[in-house]
Amino acid sequence: MTVLIAGAGPTGLTLGIELARRGIACRLLDKADGLFQGSRGKGLQPRTLEVFDDLGVLDAIRADGMPFPKFRLYSGTDVVWERALHEMLGLEAPKPSPDIPYPLPWLIPQWRTDEILRDRFEALGGKVEFGAEVTAVEQDDDGVRVTVDGSEVITGDYLVGTDGGRSAVRKLLGVGFEGETYETEQTLVGDVRVEGLQGTACHMMTHAGDVTKRFSVWNLPGSDYYQLVASVPSKEIPTLEDVQELLEERTGRTDIRLHDLRWISVYRINVRMVDRFRVGRVFLAGDAAHVHSSASGQGLNTSVQDAYNLGWKLAGVIQGAPDELLDSYEGERMPVAAQVLGLSSAMHARNFRPTTGPAPAIHQLDITYRGGPLATDDCPDPQQLQAGDRAPDGMLPDGTRLFDLFRGPHFTRLVFAGPIEGYDVEPGTHVLVRPDGYIAVISDNSDTVDRWLDRFGTDPVRTMQPVGRLVPSPG
Incomplete structure (x- = not known):
């Protein structure tokens, strides 16, 4: 087929x-x-x-990538502020943990x-x-x-x-x-070389510090090109000279020169x-x-x-x-x-302006299929982790990562002797992890897992049994 x-x-x-x-x-x-x-x-x-x-x-x-650089706001040639992404979102600085090994976005x-x-x-x-x-x-x-x-x-x-x-x-x-289409808004995006800027950042350049009227260029890792981003009034594809003129108009700066425009596009936001x-x-x-x-x-x-x-x-x-x-x-x-x-x-x-209310979650770690067609959770006392959630990473007593066990086209069946970080489950709980790293089943009954696999499971199943704590079974 x-x-x-x-x-x-x-x-x-x-x-x-x-x-x-x-x-x-x-x-x-x-x-x-x-x-x-x-x-x-x-x-x-x-x-x-x-x-x-x-x-x-x-x-x-x-x-070939790098951690997200800081956002740097300019007023003319002066730097108004410089903030990391988590500060822009109003969050604490994310740190790696046993259940979340890659907490930071990556730029490539x-x-x-x-x-x-x-x-x-x-x-x-x-x-x-x-x-x-x-x-x-x-x-x-x-x-x-x-x-x-x-x-x-x-x-x-x-x-x-x-x-x-x-x-x-x-x-x-x-x-x-x-x-809907935002008919009055067009965004210019392109790749260009830039002379006159120092440091690695998302350089948000303005004439008077107004973040809503900016011309931004991002350093691109592994390259001497920058990505340029700016709102524009016209849908026509500009020339390099047009883009240079827009930069000077938005920022009041003539010390920054653009050249070698590699790629450019103007699109309306849909x-x-x-x-x-x-x-x-x-x-x-x-x-x-x-x-x-x-x-x-x-x-x-x-x-x-x-x-x-x-x-x-x-x-x-x-x-x-x-x-x-x-x-x-x-x-x-x-x-x-x-x-x-x-x-x-x-x-x-x-639009990069301060706001009140809960900080937005952009990491996509909280995407869940709870209540969906493949999620089965029949534990009498459901905990924080539920069927349909992303299966967290974790560390076994021998130093093996759960993600190392999940990697590959197979299901992973975990039988817990007790909770570990990220898995607030009772002893004897069975957790079936799908090939895409989401939890299909949480149950205290092995038959529930067997029935799910009988119905949907065609990939191999890797089983982990408890010995005191969660450890690999022999063989």
């Missing part, structure tokens, strides 16, 4: 990796001539770092993330087919037929549209994309999501399913986790699990998409 994937961005590449490492045949198509060359989605949230740990790409991501340009994911996909035997534009989609009970470039017909058992906010797959399906994530044998993921403001850095991260949620389910059904496992993709990810749209819209409206 074969899965067709339309779109070789972070979503499609993540999905390709998930399928390839399970031995599921897939064809990854993209209408472009090569990978995206811009820095656009440059921030990786802590939960995405955990996903990349599991996919085997975290070392490369960390080697999207083009490098794409390269790393592509290299991993190819190492698993995959190949991206560039110059392959999907122009028609048909399906029936037996499979999907995709027309490429108006002539070639490719057949598969399933199709996943990961082809961005202007998704051809979504349009061909006739799926609604409800929401806040939209589909009314369905599945139409028969066709699924939508990433920006093809939901788009929103870049404020709070949720887009690429949410997209990667769409693919991470869908990949093991597609493989499971291909390997014999019931079709309702695929229905759970929409049941779990649609509420998450709606939540992210609300968060990013609120952060966009905030």
Whole structure:
């Protein structure tokens, strides 16, 4: 059986990796001539770092990125203030802990993330087919037929549209994309070299310290380029000279020079999501399913986790699990998409200004599928950790990390002799961790876990039994 994937961005590449490492045949198509060359989605949230740990790409991501730099606000040439991201959000400084090993966002340009994911996909035997534009989609009970470039017909058992906010797959399906477009707001984003700035930061330059009227440039790790970001009145793509003029107009500075404009785009902010994530044998993921403001850095991260949620389910059904496992993709990810749209819209409206109320959580560690179609929790006295939650990391008495046990395409069955950090469970509790690192079952009855696995489990199961405390079982 074969899965067709339309779109070789972070979503499609993540999905390709998930399928390839399970031995599921897939064809990854993209209408472009090569990978995206811009820095656009440059921030990786802590939960995405955990996903990349599991996919085997975290070392490369960390080697070619850097911790988020501080935000530095200028008034002319004077620095008004400099603040770390957690200070901007009104939070305490996050620190690594046994249950959260990667608490800080990571900065890496999207083009490098794409390269790393592509290299991993190819190492698993995959190949991206560039110059392959999907122009028609048909399906029936037996499979999907995709027309490429108006002539070639490719057949598969399933199709996943990961082809961005202007998704051809979504349009061909006739799926609604409800929401709004901020007609009066356009954002300029590009990659450029900058002379005249010192230090590593998100340099927010203004004429008089007004953060809402700024021209920002971010240092990009592993590169002498910066990402530039500014609101603009026109939808026309500017020249380098236009961008230089905008910089001087916004900041009053002529000592900063821009050159070697590598990539530039002007886009209107859309806040939209589909009314369905599945139409028969066709699924939508990433920006093809939901788009929103870049404020709070949720887009690429949410997209990667769409693919991470869908990949093991597609493989499971291909390997014999019931079709309702695929229905759970929409049941779990649609509420998450709606939540992210609300968060990013609120952060966009905030626009770096101080605000009152609870600090926003952008790390995505608190995303949960509680009450969803796959969550089973029949403990008589539920604790803080519940089925549907992210399975925390933890440390075993022999120094083994739980994430080391979770890594790979399998379920992990934990039987606790007592609580450890992150797992406030009673002795004798069974916890079943899904291949995507979320908790499927919390129960004091092993039969509950067995029934769940009999119904949905096709990946191997790794079991950990208690000996005094949580330790590996022999063999």
